[in-house]
Amino acid sequence: MELAKRVQSLTPSSTLAITAKAKALKAEGHDVIGLGAGEPDFNTPEYILDAAKRAMDEGLTKYTPAGGIPELKNAIVTKLNRDQELTYTNEQIIVTTGAKHALFTLFQVLLNKDDEVIVPAPYWVSYPEQIKLAEGKPVIVQAEEANRFKVTPEQLESAITEKTKAVIINSPSNPTGMMYSKEELAAIGEVCEKHDLLIISDEIYEKLIYTDEPHVSIAQLSDRLYDRTVIINGVSKSHSMTGWRIGFAAGHKDIIKAMSNMASHSTSNPTSIAQYAALAAYTGDEKAVEEMRKAFSERLDALHGWLTSIPGVECEKPSGAFYLFPNVMNTAKACGFEDVDSWVKALLDEEKVALVPGSGFGSPENVRLSYATSLEQLEEAASRIKQFVLKYQS
Template sequence: MKLASRVSLIKPSPTLVITAKAAALRAEGRDVVDFGAGEPDFNTPDSIKNAAIQAVESNFTRYTAVGGIDELKDAIIRKLQRDNFLSYKRSEIVVSCGAKHTLFNLAQVLFEEGDEVIIPGPYWVSYPDLVLYTGAQPVIVNTQEKNGFKLTPEELEAAISEKTKALIINSPSNPTGCAYSKEELAALAEVVIRHSLMVISDDIYEKILFDDMPFWNMAAVNPALKDRTVVVNGVSKAYAMTGWRIGYAAGPEPVIAAMGKIQSQSTSNPASISQKAAVEALNGDQQVLVEMVREFQKRRDYIVSTLNAFEGVSCLKPQGAFYVFPNVSALYGLSWKDRKITDSATMTEYLLEEAEVAVVPGIAFGDDRYIRISYATSMSIIEKGLERIGKALRRLS
């Protein structure tokens, strides 16, 4: 059987592959510490679960409007006004089956063969594949650690061609945890406006920021960009609702309508029960977010200081999300027994097989000098995993 050629354009998500390998080893009885998955270890708050239970008990279990129920759209509108100072109407909101689904639909609507899409690297693993699947070309701009892994106006300007259609900005970032300030986004916005680009603002980690850093996105920073920006967000990361699969987009009405059309022929509506849960998440008490972020910041501080104490490892302190992206390239060329560390993939294999710790190779995010470690797990597991990593790295010679 011959598969469609477009299937060869994309690859399985590396983070999910690592998670599956860790699960397989655990099934064999091995005590694997999983630093691979980008999934909060907190339980979904009770008020949100209760809203879902009420939806089931009231038989809210049928199809809904393709792009989401009005109650959820209104909750999203209030959230965007309250948190981001952005005003939208229902026709400018679409709800999908997670933020990844939202981004997939958006790419299908905006991009086609001949287009170029600028993606700052290191990047979330799915961005290039989402662009490639449309026939467009991702243009990776490698950012510098000395700049906090953030795209500069000069780097953006140099990457733009007559084919450039859009820029994807993820702040706070997966995998680096970097977050853009209002001033940094304003400087990028000037370049975007000058070249009439679209902006995809992936705000999924918006609520997970540290050291009292305020959140801004491109549309909020420069009102002139609101009609050229699609804001993508969801409830997965902030409310520990990864399995509920609710993401959403806010943007120009023609774009949102087209996304709804694509969705109508693929998944139809997101789960009715999950939509009711998301209403409670956005409208309910937000104090739970404060408590989660406080715990994430405590973990960040511990993991960064510990990693920087390892010989041959350097780790920038992230400003948000729940990942660290340590540079381990100084260890390349070293070996232990028959294992030689030559790149991020062999480092990852070594840590999984010898230390029983699952991390993600930096090459999956576009930079082979690094590995990604998720600290969306308990402090006790973090301590155990780092102790194992430290011992494994000390064996190398």
């Protein structure tokens, strides 16, 4: 039986693929260090676990409204006002089965066949694939490493056509960890206003920032930008709740209503217990979040130093998230490999260190390393990478 064309063109997630291979090698008894996973290594905080247990004990295990329970919507409204000074109503919020499904549903309700969405590269691997599933066209704009992987207004404007409907801004970014400043966002916003584009602002890493520069949502900058922005966020990264699958979208009520209608025919509702856990996450204190952020900051400083001591490795120090995205092309070539992908494969085979090739993010000269693991593991991984490089270059 022939499968639908929409899935025949899909590219498998490189992050999930490398994680699966690393787990398979571990299961065979190999001492594998996996730096591919995009999730915190901390457990979900205890007070959130307790809230989920209470929800089960109280029988809160039934269907909920497709767009999420009102209490959680209220908490998200409060969170957006507290953190970004943004004012929303419940009608402007949808709770989804993870931030990934918020994006998927948004593209489904937004795009008609051949509508274009501008995707700055390096990009999160699922953006182009989700756009294609909605019969849209991802238009990739390559952000320069010299500009800290951030797209410029000039680049953005040069990619706009009569079919352009939206642009994605991911700040802090997966895979680079780079973050747009208020001034940079304002300049991008001007272009979007000029050409009447929707802005999809993926802010899933907003709590994991390691500089004095605060996170800014483009929706904060003016009423006009607020009206044309859909914010995507969730508890997966901020509260180490990746498996709970709770995200949200905030935006114009007509868009949110359409997303809720679609959810009613697809997922029905996000898991009820997970919604009550997320409610606790957004209404509890953020001590655990700050402790996790501090641990990531310490790991970032250490791993960045270890990596940049390896011959040929060039690495901008990021502002947020929990990834490093070094350029290893010179290193790979000096080791005798044709490209970075083959260098990554050999590293996993020989030294049992799993990295994600940058090709999956639209940047084939780079690799993504997640520092969501212990300092001891990171130091050992860096040591193995250096040993691997020196062996091939000697």
